[in-house]
Amino acid sequence: MASSPDLLAVTGLGKTFGPGAYPKVVLKDVHFHVGYNDSLAIVGPSGCGKTTLLLMAAGLLPPTAGEIHLEGETIQKPSRKIAVVFQAYGLFPWKRVAENILLGAQFQKINVSQEALTAIKRDLDIENLDHLYPHQLSGGQRQRVALARAMLLRPSLLLLDEPFAALDLITREHLQEHLLILFEKRKFSFVIVTHNIEEAVFLGRRIVIMDPETHGIGEIIDNPNAGTTGFRTAPDYFSKNMTLRHLIEHPHEKQPLA
Amino acid sequence: MKNSRWLDYALTIIVLTILWYGTSMLLGSQLLPDPLSVLKRLLHAVREEIFWEHTAVSAWRLITALSLAFITAVPFGLVLGSNERLDRIFAPLIYLSYPIPKIVLLPIILMLFGLGDLGKIILISLIIFFQLLITTRDAVRSLDREVVYALQSLGGNRWHFYRHVVWPVALPGIFTSLRISTGTAVAVLFFVESISTSRGLGLYLIDAWGRADYTTMFVGIIALSAIGIVLYETFDVMERRLCAWKNL
Numbered sequence: 059m060a061s062s063p064d065l066l067a068v069t070g071l072g073k074t075f076g077p078g079a080y081p082k083v084v085l086k087d088v089h090f091h092v093g094y095n096d097s098l099a100i101v102g103p104s105g106c107g108k109t110t111l112l113l114m115a116a117g118l119l120p121p122t123a124g125e126i127h128l129e130g131e132t133i134q135k136p137s138r139k140i141a142v143v144f145q146a147y148g149l150f151p152w153k154r155v156a157e158n159i160l161l162g163a164q165f166q167k168i169n170v171s172q173e174a175l176t177a178i179k180r181d182l183d184i185e186n187l188d189h190l191y192p193h194q195l196s197g198g199q200r201q202r203v204a205l206a207r208a209m210l211l212r213p214s215l216l217l218l219d220e221p222f223a224a225l226d227l228i229t230r231e232h233l234q235e236h237l238l239i240l241f242e243k244r245k246f247s248f249v250i251v252t253h254n255i256e257e258a259v260f261l262g263r264r265i266v267i268m269d270p271e272t273h274g275i276g277e278i279i280d281n282p283n284a285g286t287t288g289f290r291t292a293p294d295y296f297s298k299n300m301t302l303r304h305l306i307e308h309p310h311e312k313q314p315l316a
Numbered sequence: 317m318k319n320s321r322w323l324d325y326a327l328t329i330i331v332l333t334i335l336w337y338g339t340s341m342l343l344g345s346q347l348l349p350d351p352l353s354v355l356k357r358l359l360h361a362v363r364e365e366i367f368w369e370h371t372a373v374s375a376w377r378l379i380t381a382l383s384l385a386f387i388t389a390v391p392f393g394l395v396l397g398s399n400e401r402l403d404r405i406f407a408p409l410i411y412l413s414y415p416i417p418k419i420v421l422l423p424i425i426l427m428l429f430g431l432g433d434l435g436k437i438i439l440i441s442l443i444i445f446f447q448l449l450i451t452t453r454d455a456v457r458s459l460d461r462e463v464v465y466a467l468q469s470l471g472g473n474r475w476h477f478y479r480h481v482v483w484p485v486a487l488p489g490i491f492t493s494l495r496i497s498t499g500t501a502v503a504v505l506f507f508v509e510s511i512s513t514s515r516g517l518g519l520y521l522i523d524a525w526g527r528a529d530y531t532t533m534f535v536g537i538i539a540l541s542a543i544g545i546v547l548y549e550t551f552d553v554m555e556r557r558l559c560a561w562k563n564l
Contacts, residue, residue, distance in 0.1 A: 118465050136469050148466030152484035152561045161480070162470035191561045207470070 065129060065247050066092040066115065066215055072123030073110050084110050086273040088124065090266055092215065096247045097285045099262025101255065101306065106270040108251040109145075112219045115249065116142045128215065138166060141208035145220040147200040149192040155203050156188035162211045170210060178206045181243070182236055198229040202236060209240055216248040222257065231290075234260055238287050255306065259298045260290055267302070269309055276309050349531040357531045358538060367539075373515040375543050377433060378501055381440035382494065382547070388441070389448035390490060394482050396449075397456025414450065418443045419504065426512070436508040443504055444497040448490070455489030456482050488562050491555035495548050502544040517543075 071088040074081045084107040092098050100108050113119040115126055117136040126133040128140065141162070142148070149158050159179075163170045179185045182202040192200055201221055208216055218237075222230040234257060241248065252258050258265050263284050269276035279302060283294050333351045340350040361367040396403045422439055429435035459481065467481055509518025521536030556563055 113465065116465075116469055118468055136471065138471060140469070142465070142469040144462050144466060146460070146462050148462050148469075150463060150466070150480065150484070152559070153480075161472075165467075165471040165473070165476055193561075211470075 063093060064091040064127075065094050065096065066249070067127045068111075068115065068124070069127075070124035071111070071114065071121050071126065073107065073114060073119070074122045083273050085114075085121075086123075088274055090264075090275065090278065092247050092249060094214075094247060095245055097241065097261055097263045098247075098249045098266060099258035099264075100249065100251045100266045100268065101253060101258045101302070102268030102276075103270055103306075104253060106268040107273060108253075108268060109219050111268075112142075112217050112249065112251050116140055116217050118142075138211070139214040141211050141213035141216050143201070143204050143208050143216065143218045143221045145223055147192065147204045149200055149204055149207075151192050153191075154188065155184070155190050155192070155195070158192065158203055159207045159210060162207055166211065168211065174210065178209055181240060182206050196229075197225050198233060201225065201233055205233075205237065205240070209244065209246075212244075213246055216246055218248060218250040220251055220253065223252070223254070230254075230257070235287050237261070238285060241285060242287075255299060255302050259295060259302055260284060265302060267305055267309070271309070277305050279305070347530070349534055353531050354534040354538070358535045361532070361535050367520070367535075370515055370517050370520045370536075371539055371543070373433075374505060374509065374517040374540065377436055377440065377509075377516070378505055378543060378547065380433075381437045381501060381505075382444065382497065384437060384441040385444035385448050385497070386490075386494070389445045390452050390486075393449045393452025394456055394478065394486055397453040397486070398459070398477070398482050403453070410446070410450065414446045418446075419507065422508065431512045436505070436513070439508055440501050440504045444501055447497050447500065448493050451489045451493035452486050455486040459485050484559075488555065488559050491551050491559070494551045498544055498547045498551070501547075502540055506540060 068088060068090050071085060072083075073085040074083050076082050088111065090098065100111065102108050110119065114121050115133065117126075117133045117140065120134070128137055131137075133140075150161070153161065159175070160170065162168075176185075182205055184199060184202050184206060187195060187199060187203065192203070195203065204221075222233050225233065237248070238261070240246075248261075250257070250261050252261075259281060261284060263281055265279040265281055267276040267279070268274075279298070281298055283289055283292060284298075289295055336348075336351050340348045345353065396406055418439065421442070425439045425442070426435045429438050463481055463485075464477070467477055472480065505516075506518040506521070509516035510522045513519050517536050517540045521533055521540070524530070524532035524536060
């Protein structure tokens with residue numbers, strides 16, 4: 059698999075919760091892949107298994123069927139090459155910002171240079187928050203700290219689980235742009251789970267639409283111009299929004315791609 | 317301790333003293349000695365070696381019992397709270413044994429561990445143990461799943477989990493439990509020191525009561541309360557130091 063062009067390959071993935079006579083099928087026969095320096099958005103309504111999918115890709119939850127490969131290696135537990143950003147930030151309330159940011163590096167015994175630390179804080183505009191605790195920060199600042207903590211580990215793949223869902227529109231767009239600045243500067247791929255159509259179109263070079271009826275993937279849309287800060291004002295952005303909205307609202311009706 | 321807390325304590329003591337004085341005037345100083353007489357007796361008592369011996373023995377029993385309960389209940393609570401399978405095994409045992417009033421085990425414990433310090437310390441520990449165990453376990457149970465995922469995704473191992481997640485999550489609950497336990501511990505201490513002992517503030521108090529020396533009895537009450545307050549404040553200061561994130 060080393061010669062594979064895919065960074066992440068998900069094949070036949072399934073997840074069923076609960077033993078006994080009434081198991082709950084959450085995901086069934088999910089296939090997709092993510093290339094190098096690529097971005098993928100996964101959209102779908104609440105409860106369709108998006109977060110479960112991401113947790114499995116992160117090695118945090120074992121699948122009941124199928125396989126996940128990262129650069130040819132099977133993912134069965136958290137990998138150093140994968141970093142995760144969570145919806146509720148995943149910050150440790152009892153640690154100051156500076157400690158939170160360095161925690162992953164501390165666990166993995168990675169020496170972080172002062173330059174690297176300063177650069178990531180500068181990129182995310184969190185230079186003066188070191189001494190504060192997470193609850194003293196705004197939602198946007200918390201998520202930027204979580205992003206800094208993830209990016210400091212120099213992951214090949216960044217997984218984001220509805221990272222901006224709890225934020226107001228302006229902060230959300232600001233953070234999407236921060237993510238893209240990092241994406242343009244550093245070599246990594248990301249997968250973002252979202253229920254926000256604009257967000258999926260703005261960030262995902264491919265968009266996976268989950269189908270809650272089949273517990274699998276409904277459609278995959280190519281969106282090659284996404285993932286750049288200027289894309290929000292491009293004509294393609296609006297047409298892709300319309301297409302995606304139509305496919306989500308009418309999941310079993312084929313629509314020619316815009 | 318902040319200045320405002322000292323001021324709160326001072327004001328409370330003044331109000332209590334006034335109330336005490338008023339009640340003493342109403343009931344008569346034979347039954348309830350007035351605060352001034354008690355203060356005079358206290359100032360006299362603190363110059364006597366025997367008073368400090370009683371105080372030191374009681375303080376030693378309390379601190380040892382609290383420490384023993386802490387080092388046994390907290391690690392056990394941390395493990396049970398973070399391990400569902402173990403919790404399921406031990407839960408019936410805890411639910412069955414928690415409501416038993418452990419104080420009724422006094423004769424058995426004194427028979428097993430003797431009439432000396434050990435028996436008394438074990439009884440106090442046993443009573444506090446369950447309070448501390450249940451609070452610690454429940455504090456860990458309230459742990460946000462996402463924080464655990466965050467730790468795992470950052471490469472944290474089992475040791476990191478206990479050191480960086482479970483322990484800080486449980487700590488505020490542990491301190492609350494320790495503060496509540498202080499009151500229980502002082503009450504049990506008084507009870508166990510009122511029988512079969514030659515030293516301790518419980519004996520000092522009961523002995524004074526037996527002699528109808530109510531002024532000295534109140535000196536004992538003040539001394540026992542003072543130990544309780546010092547322990548309570550110690551836990552409070554420790555919590556503010558160790559759980560600074562909670563108190564901003």
